[in-house]
Amino acid sequence: MGDFYHLYPVNEEERKRYDRVFEKELLPHIDALSTFAFHLTLNEDDADDLVQETYLKAYRFIDKYLEGTNAKAWLFKILKNAYINEYRRKSKAPAHVDYEDIIGYQDSEESAIGEYTDLREELFNTVMGDEVTNAINSLPVDFRTVILLCDVEGFTYEEIAKILDVPIGTVRSRLFRARNVLKDKLKAYAETMGFSDKRKSRSRKLEE
Amino acid sequence: MRNPDPIHEYHRMVNMFLDHQLNDEENQKVLHQAQENPEFQRVLRTEQNFRDLIKKNVVQRPHVTSRLIDNIRNKISSQGDGK
Secondary structure (H helix, E strand, O other): OOOOOOOOOOOHHHHHHHHHHHHHHHHHHHHHHHHHHHHHHOOHHHHHHHHHHHHHHHHHOHHHOOOOOOHHHHHHHHHHHHHHHHHHHHOOOOOOOOHHHOOOOOOOOHHHOOOOOOOOOOHHHHOOHHHHHHHHHOOOHHHHHHHHHHHHOOOOHHHHHHHHOOOHHHHHHHHHHHHHHHHHHHHHHHHHOOOOOOHHHHHHHHHO | OOOOOHHHHHHHHHHHHHOOOOOHHHHHHHHHHHHHOHHHHHHHHHHHHHHHHHHHHOOOOOOOOHHHHHHHHHHHHHHHHOO
């Protein structure tokens, strides 16, 4: 933390303004950042460290933040970069990304217009809350990230693209694939709980 | 290569619809298609349920402790004082 200084000297008036912006616009997002950090690091202590680092960086560069704009997206971007720079690189056991399991994984928009996993509505009664969280946490981090940003935090594609530094088409295709992988996981879980998808046998009977 | 299957295309639109990426006219079209076609209606309902399932069940961490917030404030304050 020794390098924690603003990029240029600030006077007392500026310092007070920065403190006010920090308290009023940045700190209110700490719970959302904390949840996001936890789902990235999968560890309570690492998540707290990541949140703290995010806020220290945010304050250091607070002169780059335009008061009254999208503080939440700005903070999420800082947190994501901090995670990539520090935690992923330093981790002795980096998040396992088994791309062999993700058939045809590509980040092109066009590739998103492929097969999609459909679910039976009954499945939603079978899957338990813990299993949803476990399934999300078992996704490759790139997939986990877009699901959390879009489906949990409600960011737009445009905001997610800015947070992740990727084109909007990539956000769309990544979301599509992430949701399909998640559905496959939930479906597999539901099947172990006795749920069976009878649509195929039913449609075969209809064809006969 | 684009898949010509109308269900796939509708599913793509449903994703955009639920992600608030369509304009008003496109939103109306998605809803109208669901009213007109039971299969489309099922796609829309199932996708909506899937999104709800995620939102309702993803573990939210409890409120951040005042200790962590105080730590952040103290570090900012102490670093600032050292300038």
